[in-house]
Amino acid sequence: MSWQPDRLLHLSLAAQIKDWMIRQIQSGEWPAGTKLPPQRKLALSLGVNRSTLQEAVDELKADGLLSSRTGSATFVANDSWHLLVKQRLPNWQQYIEASIHKSNDQTIQLINEFEQDASVIRLGTGELSPSLLPVNEIQASLGSLPLDGKTLGYSSPQGSETLRQAICDYVKKRGITTTPENICVVSGGLQALQLIALGLLQPGSLVLQHEYSYLNSVRPFQSFGMNLHGLSADQYTAEHIRKVRGRRQAILYTIPTLHNPTGECMTWEDKNALYQLCAAERLPVIEDDVYFELSFEPAAPAMKSLDRSGQVIYIGSVSKTLSPGLRIGWVIASAPVIQRISDIKMQMDYGSSALSQLVVEHWLRTGLYENHVRRLRAELQSRAELMEILLKQYFESKASWESPQGGFYIWLRFHEPVITKELFMRLLKKKVLIHPGYIYGAQDAHHLRLSFAYGSEKELRKGMEMLYREI
Amino acid sequence: MSWQPDRLLHLSLAAQIKDWMIRQIQSGEWPAGTKLPPQRKLALSLGVNRSTLQEAVDELKADGLLSSRTGSATFVANDSWHLLVKQRLPNWQQYIEASIHKSNDQTIQLINEFEQDASVIRLGTGELSPSLLPVNEIQASLGSLPLDGKTLGYSSPQGSETLRQAICDYVKKRGITTTPENICVVSGGLQALQLIALGLLQPGSLVLQHEYSYLNSVRPFQSFGMNLHGLSADQYTAEHIRKVRGRRQAILYTIPTLHNPTGECMTWEDKNALYQLCAAERLPVIEDDVYFELSFEPAAPAMKSLDRSGQVIYIGSVSKTLSPGLRIGWVIASAPVIQRISDIKMQMDYGSSALSQLVVEHWLRTGLYENHVRRLRAELQSRAELMEILLKQYFESKASWESPQGGFYIWLRFHEPVITKELFMRLLKKKVLIHPGYIYGAQDAHHLRLSFAYGSEKELRKGMEMLYREI
Incomplete structure (x- = not known):
């Protein structure tokens, strides 16, 4: 007997042994009535301890495929073949457990699930309230889209050329000068990260x-073996970065304007200093700039505007401003990076929705977008004020926070470590959904990402009161 | 000197050489003042012609990193290190080469690129002609979409519930009885394959x-270490499959109706036999059914209709019928598979375009889709007849083929091995794009995937004549 379970597989040893035994029965190697070798001997030849083997045998007994008659001897059940034919169920759970991609964290899965329930109050959701989306204007603009057979066909690898031209014009307000050749249209910022992970990084990259x-x-990097490493404010130094990095391939991810979840904004000087540090260290940068339009005061230009050497991969999107449902974002980077990302995007989904691309182009070109985000900022600002009033009412003595400079979030810090999974579950049962700090930083029990962008005034008031009562 | 540029990379040879020279200088292999080998010799060892090498050298001279002093000799400039530090160019090529995802095959990249050129005649494209897309009807239907703030927000993990309900009703015509819980909406069939690769398989899976x-x-499986294995018609036996499979995790991929590229259709008896074989072998099946609506005679029910144990993962799409630009397809499978795929889809792109989902739901619900595909089949049938006339005119003595039963393709088999990369390139220079057999089966030089779906009558006539002349 040469087969042994593979300790490098995701699947447990017992599960592998169980699978192997089923194959032995199916293939006729062990016909009905076969007496299995003594467990001690079998465990030895499989290279596992007896309790592992016992686990597999017990499961197969429960399934009716093996049976014990006298003493400890184990037999292949007489009706085993019949059972197997009857079952014929592929064991998808085994496939899933052994597969490549990581599952979402359980808290995130619960959040995704309960966000579908309209009766839930969402206190942390990273999404505009349906009432803030320009539904009627989008509906009206659908009539003006220049549809034709070419547009409705497969997209070019980098996305619609006319949309890319419109993006070039649009990002001038971020201080960025670029060309359509340096842009790839993607299905939102998260896909951009996935493409960077698959197209530029390797397992073990930092x-x-x-x-x-x-x-x-989220899991775009972790699923492919890249390691995330958090830097505290005082660790953004050449010395510290060199120490952490060692000889590993590395990249820096940053949201310089309205950071998610903290809401922080880097000043122009901060951006400059970080850019210079990364340039000196030859550390490429991913600049995630999907929130800048929501800054209450004009935001400092993008870090990408400093980039003369293709150091910075810039990500933009309309998901936080116009509509997440359109699924349109863009990457701006040096030509080899864009070619690579576009090639992989073609291999993943053959491009983004042509309709969505047309809508975004129309909104950017006609000024509809500019007008909409202006109104949106005002709405978000009054929502932020409401949230601060509620915070002062309920949590002034228990927690601290910064007044938001824009965006969706307030990063609330409790003096005591009260933001636990148990609190999350308790509130969920009462139909209040929170985004605990521990989904953004391991072990954290002090923070909560509050969002003033999603709930109605009534929901925010009720939700904050319930949060207060549960804490 | 062992390094040579890689002709399969997207990056030009000169750019690769330039990158390599910068690495030589950076790493200290070529310190300041180094005299480069004579160009003739260097070009030879790099396996490129001198003009390619000259291009790289000229660019580095322009950058100030190389200089020529006397005659033809080239030196590393004395201030090269200083310049490099000043430039601080991240070496993206190194990132790309070491990264996870495979590049598209060079022929495929060229096809993707030249499909953007409207002056090219496309003889093999897997896409409907723009003239066959119902542009005006889609435009008209945009006015009737029930847009609201909820729909334009982030999607639920499995996609729009109402679209999934419409798909349930629609696939009854394929003999499939299912529920919205067993459906995940995806951005086209290719994304479905990527999700299966990442969510169910492991490196080494077959x-x-x-x-x-x-x-x-395409590369959805190969990029993550799965191995493809082709079976000839007589190898679909339990014995052969067991031999090939060994102990590896395995799955079977099939396009039973209008196979791409051969156009073959399995009969109901064939499907039944294959299903029974896979069930007995506990071999899960991916049934790719994106072409069935294009069958000239009603197609036999889907293999999925036989499935009582969740053995079959079924893929459908509107890309081959209504519009590839919408990017909407669906997966129908057992609950654990759908949950897994949906979870990963959320992590990859947060769902498909809401607009596109609304359009597809509208078209399925109102019968617009049914009417459109009926007209489309008639159009494709008359195009297929034209293509057969041209084939008889030019290739009757040189090649054989089956009359198409639907879809887009004729799988032309030449008696002689004439379908080479060289022929592909030669035709490309004359602006005729073909899909050579070797992109569907390694080493093949006998086949050509002809498509009668894309070119106009004039283009097909001209293209086929040019193909004839070049072969």
Whole structure:
């Protein structure tokens, strides 16, 4: 008997042994009535301890495929073949457990699930309230889209050329001068990260980032073996970065304007200093700039505007401003990076929705977008004020926070470590959904990402009161 | 000197050489003042012609990193290190080469690129002609979409519930009875394959398939370490499959109706036999059914209709019928598979375009889709007849083929091995784009995937004449 379970597989040893035994029965190697070798001997030849083997045998007994008659001897059951034919169920759970991609964190899965329930009050959701989306204007603009057979066909690898031209014009307001050749249209910022992970990084690569980061709540890098490493404010030094990085390939991920989840904004001087540091260290940068339009005061230009050497991969999107449902974002980077990302995007989904691309182009070109985000900022600002009033009412003595400079979030810090999974579950049962700090930074029990962008005034008031009562 | 540029990379040879020279200087292999080998010798060892080398050298001279002093000798400039530090160019090529995802095959990249050029005649494209897309009807239907703030927000993990309900009703015509819980909406069939690769398979898993297969022309499985294995018609036996499979995790990929590229259709008896074989072998099946609506005679029910144990993962799409630009497809499978795929889809792109989902739901619900595909089949049938006339005119003595039963393709088999990369390139220079057999089956030089779906009558006539002349 040469087969042994593979300790490098995701699947447990017992599960592998169980699978192997089923194959032995199916293939006729062990016909019905076969007496199995003594367990001690079998465990030895499989290279596992007896309790592992016992686990597999017990499961197959429960399935009716093996049976014990006298004493400890184990037999292949007489009706085993019949059972197997009857079952014929592929064991998808085994496939899933052994597969490549990581599952979402359980808290995130619960958040995704309960966000579908309209009766839930969402206190942390990173999404505009349906009432803030320009539904009627989008509906009206659908009539003006220049549809034709070419547009409705497969997209070019980098996305619609006319949309890319419109993006070039649009990002001038961020201080960025670029060409359509340096842009790839993607299905939102998250896809951009996935494309960077698959197209530029390798297992073991290091992704440096803020100590509290949106990246910790998604899996585009972790699923492919890249390691995230959080830097506290005083660790953005050449010395520290060199020490952490060692000889590993590395990249820095940053949301310089309205950081998710903390809401922080880097000043122009901060951006400059960080850019210079990364340039000196030859550390490429991913600049995630999807929130800048929501800054209450005009935001400092993008870090990308400093870039003369193709150091910075810039990500933009309309998901936080116009509509997440359109699924349109863009990457701006040096030509080899864009070619690579576009090639992989073609291999993943053959490009983004042509309709969505047309809508975004129309909104950017006609000024509809500019007008909409102006109104949106005002709405968000009054929502932020409401949230601060509620915070002062309920949590002034228990927690601290900064007044938001824009965006969706207030990063609330409790003096005591009260933001636990248990609190999350308790509130969920009462139909209040929170975004605990621990999904953005491991072990955290002090923070909460509050969002003033989603709930109605009534929901925010009720939700904050319930939060207060449960804490 | 062992390094040579890689002709399969997208980056030009000169750019690769330039990058390599910078690495030589950076790493200290070529310190300041180094005299480069004579160009003739260097070009030879790099395996490129002198003009390519000259291009790289000229660019580095322009950058100030190389200089010529006397005659033809070239030196590393004395201030090269200083310049490099000042430039601080990240070496993206190194990132790309070491990264996870495979590049598209060079022929495929060229096809993607030249499909953007409207002056090119496309003889093999897997896409409907823009003139066959119902542009005006789609435009008209945009006015009737029930847009609201909820729909334009982030999607639920499995996609729009109402679209999934419409798909349930629609696939009854394929003999499939299912529920919205067993459906995940995806951005086209290719994304479905990527999600299956990442969510269910592992490096080393075996994907069994037709010996000539669309899968060989894309990379969703190969990029993550899965192995494709082609089966010829007589190898679909339990014995052969067991031998090939060994102990590896395996899955079977099949396009039973209008196979891409061969156009073959399995009869109901064939499907039944294959299903029974896979069930007995506990071999899960991916049934790719994106072409069935294009069958000239009603197609036999889907293999999925036989499935009582969740053995079959079924893929559908509107890309081959309504519009590839919408990017909407669907996966129908057992609950754990759908949950897994949906979870990963959320992590990859947060769902498909809401607008596109609304359009597809509207078209399925109102019968617009049914009417459109009926007209489309008639159009494709008359195009297929034209293509057969041209084939008889030019290739009757040189090649054989089956009359198409639907879809887009004729799988032309030449008696002589004439379908080479060289022929592909020669035709490309004359602005005729073909899909050579070797992108569907390694080493093949006998086949051509002809498509009668894309070119106009004039283009097809001209293209076929040019093909004839070049062969």
